[in-house]
Amino acid sequence: MKISFILNNEKHTQEVREDMRLLDFLRDEMGLTGTKEGCGEGECGACTVIIDGKAVNSCLVLVPEIDGSEVVTVEGLSRSGELDPIQQTFIDEGAVQCGFCTPGMIMSAKALLDRNSAPSDEEIMEAIEGNLCRCTGYYKIIQAIRKAAESLAKTDEK
Template identity: 65%
Template sequence: MAVYSFNLNGKLTRVEVNSDTTLLETLRQHLGMTGTKEGCGKGECGACTVMVDGKAVNSCLILTSQMDGANVVTIEGLASEGVFDPLQDAFMEAGAVQCGFCTPGMIMSARALLLKNPSPTDEQIKESIAGNLCRCTGYVKIADAIKKAAASAKERGVETWKL
């Protein structure tokens, strides 16, 4: 067992886990961040997607020991004081949330895209969520939600998305 420190959703977090513990296990079992879902456990479905230093990653494929000093954001880190993030609102308004299992991973992948490109094309949106599987929506409403969030931010004069 070792202690690892990283910034989780804006707060310095210290956790003691085995060196072979995945970030997904640490988030769900040790830190109570159950919004991050475990789907396949092999990096194929994207349900466990979180952002590490602004990039979308499958938390089932990386170790907590690799996070020492990193900035990790989960779906729980997007809402602020009980108010949903505009991207979360866009998903609800577009009807992109069905069973909800893939939704946190989809939103985190979309947020990583919007961080680097606040006005993505349809092709860039498709590419950004290509690693996230959804069995309910057919992806159209998900892509619509991402476009809606990007357009809404532009209308409000937001040129860059915050981490």
């Protein structure tokens, strides 16, 4: 089956298997290994990507479903070698430990901040509730997302 889609701001038309998960397609066919497989059942959020502005678990999406869509992975956030402010605040705030959940957390945070530039802590927690982290108590992750929102707000003011 041939599909057309935008992946990290690049247009693609590609022959795909109808039964392939988006997670496997991104990693195995497109070489984008930032998206991680945790549970394979949509419970952990490690495989979170953004499809048409919405954070989704790529392990639950079949590749044909992205036909005509825009997909963003963690690799698509940096611009000209510069980390996205969300990525940078995760580093600055120590919200990265083992790093396995980090891409999914960042993508969930990105989807949140794209639709709500000044979320409350409750809204941040709701946005990442589908992302599991076994290394932290989530405090530094929430703090990093809050700081990213503040940083983005300052950038928007300029």
